[in-house]
Every structure is written in C-alpha cells, then in structure tokens.
Amino acid sequence: MSDQFISIYQTSEEQLLEKAVQDGVETMWDRKAAMKAPCGFGEKGICCRICAMGPCRISPVAGKGAQRGICGATADVIVARNLARMVAAGTASHSDHARDIAHVMHMASRDGNFKIRDEKKLLDLASEWGVKTEDRDIYEVAHEVAEIALNEFGKPFGTLRFLERAPEKRKKVWDDLQIRPRAIDREIATILHSTHIGCTGDAESLLHMSMRTALADGWGGSMIGTVFSDILYGTPVPRETESNLGVLDEKQVNIILHGHEPSLSEMIVMASLDPEMQKLAKKVGAEGINLAGMCCTGNEVTMRHGVKIAGNFYQQEMAVLTGAVEAVIVDVQCIFPSLVPITECYHTKFITTSPKAKITGATHIEFHEDRALESAKAIVREAIENFKNRKKEKVFIPTEKSSGVVGYSVEAIIKQLDKVVNPHIDPMGTIKPLADVIKAGVLRGAVGIVGCNNPKSKHDYSHIEIMKKMIANDVIVVTTGCAAQAAVKAGLTNKDARKLAGQGLATVCELVDIPPVLHLGSCVDISRIMTIVGEVAKHMDLDNSDLPVAGIAPEWMSEKAVAIANYVVATGIDTFLGITPPVTGSEEVMDIMTNRVEAMTGAKFFIEEDPHVLADKVLSRIEEKRQKLGI
Numbered sequence: 001m002s003d004q005f006i007s008i009y010q011t012s013e014e015q016l017l018e019k020a021v022q023d024g025v026e027t028m029w030d031r032k033a034a035m036k037a038p039c040g041f042g043e044k045g046i047c048c049r050i051c052a053m054g055p056c057r058i059s060p061v062a063g064k065g066a067q068r069g070i071c072g073a074t075a076d077v078i079v080a081r082n083l084a085r086m087v088a089a090g091t092a093s094h095s096d097h098a099r100d101i102a103h104v105m106h107m108a109s110r111d112g113n114f115k116i117r118d119e120k121k122l123l124d125l126a127s128e129w130g131v132k133t134e135d136r137d138i139y140e141v142a143h144e145v146a147e148i149a150l151n152e153f154g155k156p157f158g159t160l161r162f163l164e165r166a167p168e169k170r171k172k173v174w175d176d177l178q179i180r181p182r183a184i185d186r187e188i189a190t191i192l193h194s195t196h197i198g199c200t201g202d203a204e205s206l207l208h209m210s211m212r213t214a215l216a217d218g219w220g221g222s223m224i225g226t227v228f229s230d231i232l233y234g235t236p237v238p239r240e241t242e243s244n245l246g247v248l249d250e251k252q253v254n255i256i257l258h259g260h261e262p263s264l265s266e267m268i269v270m271a272s273l274d275p276e277m278q279k280l281a282k283k284v285g286a287e288g289i290n291l292a293g294m295c296c297t298g299n300e301v302t303m304r305h306g307v308k309i310a311g312n313f314y315q316q317e318m319a320v321l322t323g324a325v326e327a328v329i330v331d332v333q334c335i336f337p338s339l340v341p342i343t344e345c346y347h348t349k350f351i352t353t354s355p356k357a358k359i360t361g362a363t364h365i366e367f368h369e370d371r372a373l374e375s376a377k378a379i380v381r382e383a384i385e386n387f388k389n390r391k392k393e394k395v396f397i398p399t400e401k402s403s404g405v406v407g408y409s410v411e412a413i414i415k416q417l418d419k420v421v422n423p424h425i426d427p428m429g430t431i432k433p434l435a436d437v438i439k440a441g442v443l444r445g446a447v448g449i450v451g452c453n454n455p456k457s458k459h460d461y462s463h464i465e466i467m468k469k470m471i472a473n474d475v476i477v478v479t480t481g482c483a484a485q486a487a488v489k490a491g492l493t494n495k496d497a498r499k500l501a502g503q504g505l506a507t508v509c510e511l512v513d514i515p516p517v518l519h520l521g522s523c524v525d526i527s528r529i530m531t532i533v534g535e536v537a538k539h540m541d542l543d544n545s546d547l548p549v550a551g552i553a554p555e556w557m558s559e560k561a562v563a564i565a566n567y568v569v570a571t572g573i574d575t576f577l578g579i580t581p582p583v584t585g586s587e588e589v590m591d592i593m594t595n596r597v598e599a600m601t602g603a604k605f606f607i608e609e610d611p612h613v614l615a616d617k618v619l620s621r622i623e624e625k626r627q628k629l630g631i
C-alpha cells in the first residue's frame with residue numbers, strides 16, 4: 001500500500017513541478033538549486049554573528065586558521081550558543097502560541113464566540129491547580145485557570161506547574177540536574193542573556209540551560225497549548241479524514257488553512273458553515289466551501305472537525321500550483337514568504353491574519369479574537385468572492401488522496417484500551433493494557449515520529465520508511481505534525497494498515513481497534529506523547545528512560561524541532577534526528593549530545609541521515625532497553 005503511495009505520490013508531485021515550469025512559477029526547488037552548496041561554516045554551527053566585532057568563523061581544521069572568535073569564543077562555545085538560541089526561539093514559538101490560547105480562554109463566555117467545550121478537562125485542571133470549583137460558574141473557573149496559566153509565563157518565583165505531572169523518578173532527575181524550568185518567558189530570556197557576547201563561555205552549561213528552557217516548552221508552552229485547546233475546542237476523538245492535494249475540489253471554493261493556532265481555524269470552520277456564507281458560495285457559482293488544512297493548523301482542524309488535509313509543510317507551494325485555491329489563510333509559523341509571488345501567478349489570495357506574522361505583499365486581514373466570528377467571516381467572504389477569478393485553464397488538481405483515522409488524544413487512546421480490559425480484574429480508564437503488552441513483548445516498544453519536511457530528504461520518504469519498519473517490527477508509532485500528515489497520505493493511519501504490522505502489533509490493533517500508526521495531532525501535541533510515556537512509566541514504577549521508547553524526527557527543519565528534541569531528551573527519551581543539526585563543528589557539543597547527556601538524563605541524541613540505518617538503530621536501542629529491564 002505505501003510503496004504504491006510513494007510512487008503515485010512522486011508522480012503527482014512531478015506533474016505539479018512540471019506545471020510550475022509551464023506557468024513560469026519558481027518553487028523551493030529552484031531556490032534550493034540557486035543556493036548551491038550550503039555554507040560549510042553555517043552547516044557546522046561555527047559561524048558567530050552575535051556581536052559586531054564579528055562575524056567570526058572558526059576553521060573546522062584544528063590548528064589551522066582561526067580557532068577562536070575575536071572575543072576568544074571557541075568553536076564549542078559558538079556551536080553551543082547557536083544551538084541554545086535555536087532552543088530559545090523554538091520554545092518561544094510554541095509558548096507564544098499557547099499564551100494566545102490561554103488569552104482566548106480568559107475571554108471565553110457563554111454567549112461569545114469562544115466557549116468551554118470540555119468542561120471535565122477544565123474542572124480536572126482546576127482541581128490540579130487548586131482552583132475552587134464548587135458553586136461556581138464554569139466560565140468563572142475558566143477565567144481563573146486561564147489567569148494562572150498566563151502567569152506561568154512570567155511568574156517571579158517557583159517552577160512550572162505541569163512538571164508535577166511527570167513520574168516521581170523523572171522529577172528527581174530534574175531536581176538533581178536543577179533543570180526544572182521557572183517561568184517560560186524567563187527561561188527564554190535567560191538564554192538570550194547568557195548567549196550575549198561575553199556571557200556564558202562553557203558549552204556544557206549552555207546545553208544544560210537549553211534543556212531547562214526546552215522543558216519550559218514541552219512541559220510548559222506546548223502542554224498549555226494542548227490542554228487549553230482541548231478545553232476550548234474539544235478533546236479530539238478518532239475520526240475519519242482524507243489527505244493529500246486530491247482533497248481539493250474543482251467545483252467548490254477551496255480554502256487552505258495553514259499555520260498553527262486553532263483559534264483562527266476554529267472560527268473559519270464555523271464561518272464556513274454559516275448559511276450566509278454557504279449562500280454566497282452558491283451565488284458565485286460554487287457548489288460549496290471546501291476547507292483543507294495544512295501543517296499543524298491542518299492537524300488541529302482535522303482532529304476536531306474532520307476537515308481534510310491538503311498536505312504538509314512542503315506542499316504549501318504545490319497547493320497554490322493547482323490553480324484551484326481561492327485563498328490561503330495563515331496565522332503563524334512555517335509559512336513560506338514565497339506564497340506571495342506564487343499566489344500572484346494565480347488568482348489565489350494569500351491572507352495573513354496575525355500581527356505576529358505579516359508578510360510583505362500578502363493581503364492582511366487581522367483576526368480579532370474579541371470579534372472572532374465576524375473577522376473569520378470577512379476572511380471567508382474574500383475567498384468566496386475570489387472564486388469567479390479562477391482561471392479554468394490553469395487548474396490542475398492531482399487525484400491522489402488517502403483516507404485515515406486521526407484524533408488520538410490520550411483520553412481517546414485509553415478509551416480504546418478499555419476494549420481489552422476485563423472490568424472484573426482490572427480497572428477501566430488506565431494505560432495498563434499498553435504497559436502490559438509492552439512488558440509481555442507483544443509490542444517491542446513505542447516510538448513518536450514527529451516533525452517537518454526538509455528538502456535535504458526526499459519528501460516524506462524518511463517518515464514513511466521509518467514508520468513502516470517500526471510497525472513491521474511490532475513497534476507502535478504515535479505521530480504528530482507534518483510526520484502525521486505524511487502517515488495519513490501513505491495510508492498508515494488506516495485501520496487496515498495493520499497488515500503491514502508485525503504479528504504482535506497487528507493483534508493489538510485488531511483487539512483495540514486502532515491503526516498501527518496513531519495520529520496524535522499537531523507539534524504542541526507532542527505533550528500528549530510525553531503524557532502517555534509518563535503514565536506508562538508511572539504504572540510500571542519506572543522512569544521514562546527505562547522504557548523501550550524513542551522519539552524520531554526524520555525530516556525536521558525548524559527551531560521548534562530543536563526545542564522539542566531537547567525536551568524529549570531531558571524527559572528521558574532517546575531522540576533520533578534524520579537531519580544533522582548544525583553542531584558538528586564542535587567535538588565537545590557532539591560528545592555531550594550523543595554521549596555524555598545520557599549520564600545526566602538517561603537519554604541521548606542519535607544523528608543518522610539514512611532512514612533505514614536510523615530505523616535499525618532505533619530497534620536495537622529498544623531491544624537494549626528491554627534487556628536492561630529483563631523483559
């Protein structure tokens with residue numbers, strides 16, 4: 001099934017790239033070619049432009065050429081500083097997204113556009129955080145909880161609240177290492193301060209700081225993003241969806257929703273269902289309004305509404321190339337500025353909505369949360385009215401699409417696991433069945449496969465190859481972000497993909513009624529993965545690092561991914577990177593990341609660009625962990 005997918009998929013991609021040539025459109029591949037070989041210094045992380053005495057670049061050959069920057073910074077310090085800044089930027093992105101969601105919850109009201117959809121989750125969180133709930137209006141509770149969350153970003157004292165959710169053994173590791181993050185913004189600011197010229201000059205200290213800041217992402221910003229989105233927009237449940245550019249529909253107004261925060265996309269979904277908008281679509285000669293998601297926004301709306309997925313990161317230009325898209329609506333993150341020139345070649349409107357991500361040449365229609373639906377309708381109206389400008393002769397929509405199941409929140413997974421619980425023997429509603437099959441060896445382990453697309457690797461190839469190898473070897477896969485969309489496109493989130501699984505995993509899938517690859521959502525939803533691993537560890541009275549689990553980022557590219565990788569390792573989970581990070585210019589940093597950090601956190605980084613070799617390494621590491629546990 002997926003081999004077939006890869007070949008079909010490449011064909012449709014090739015067809016669109018041919019169309020790009022015909023239409024005189026430049027794509028990322030043209031720009032990648034124009035870039036020629038990447039800068040060797042940048043690639044190794046040994047270029048510093050932190051102060052104006054530089055830029056300084058360190059000769060990669062020891063003893064030859066400049067071995068220190070003008071201030072005396074060594075390659076180790078320069079590499080570690082650059083990496084730390086990537087972590088800070090990634091943490092800032094996930095967390096600033098979460099902050100906006102918390103603000104939305106703070107303005108939620110019974111008669112407003114934003115409501116509380118998962119009251120139970122809110123009440124549970126309220127009691128976790130010591131907020132009084134009896135005899136109180138649910139919105140009053142929501143506002144108090146939201147305010148506490150907002151204070152997590154800047155509180156002067158204490159450490160982050162969600163860290164308490166981790167297993168005791170992990171908390172001890174964090175305490176011993178002194179890496180419990182304090183306020184989220186504080187950790188980001190500390191890195192920016194410490195990497196200023198003339199501050200920290202010690203690679204290990206910088207990596208230590210990076211882990212603490214990254215934890216402020218995974219157990220702070222990202223977790224707030226996930227939990228608060230669930231409370232506001234509903235905790236996802238499994239549902240069917242379709243993915244790939246074939247979801248675009250020639251007869252309808254096609255709107256691409258691209259970016260990250262669900263607040264905008266939720267309102268666009270509501271606006272598109274509005275009778276007034278539907279009527280307008282008919283009036284312009286369309287059969288209806290077809291929303292299609294992209295990147296993490298695509299994951300958010302497919303999990304909660306079954307909105308189809310147009311594709312992942314690398315397909316944003318491709319979608320426009322079809323000539324069938326009336327509007328690309330974006331908020332923040334992972335948006336190519338090239339959407340300006342490329343949309344200009346077609347009738348497509350490129351609409352930015354966030355003051356945090358304005359793009360020269362795009363149409364900016366600001367999304368105001370306080371009049372959210374009204375703002376969303378204005379945006380949708382633009383798209384509908386653009387339908388008449390579509391040029392038939394420029395339309396080519398590839399037919400390929402696959403179906404799949406998405407929306408496995410932790411709650412949904414536990415509900416599926418309940419199917420195999422005998423209530424006379426075991427409690428319902430726990431992670432125990434998963435722990436049991438791992439212990440028994442029916443499942444050898446579990447991996448999270450996450451992250452982006454990167455033109456350094458063939459599109460989706462590494463994601464899919466690694467996923468296939470994992471499931472064939474009885475390792476269950478949970479996935480988020482663009483990796484998750486690759487999985488849906490390849491048919492791997494289909495229940496019948498169990499035929500590609502090993503016997504143990506196939507049996508589990510059948511009994512529990514799940515696909516072998518579980519779509520858990522967007523990148524901030526990696527916090528769901530942290531939660532599951534933590535729950536299994538707690539159940540087995542182990543630490544995360546004891547478990548036969550791993551994180552894999554086969555095609556990562558963003559600073560957010562660097563933050564994620566660091567918090568995953570700091571959480572005790574080995575992380576395999578399919579793209580080499582810019583750290584090879586420092587032996588010290590390489591040694592810490594791929595070796596010494598294990599003595600600190602119980603986990604380390606593996607860097608391996610060949611997806612098949614990477615998969616083998618994951619499998620042998622999983623077996624190693626099993627052996628250590630004697631299971």
Ligand code: CUV
Pocket residue numbers: 260295296312313333334450451452453480481482483522523524557558560561
């Ligand atoms: Ni946030 S960060 S390309 S959309 S996964 Fe997709 Fe996911 Fe990477 Fe961006």
Ligand code: SF4
Pocket residue numbers: 048049050051052053054055056068069070071072073078197198
């Ligand atoms: Fe050069 Fe040091 Fe300035 Fe970096 S901080 S640019 S290494 S002088």
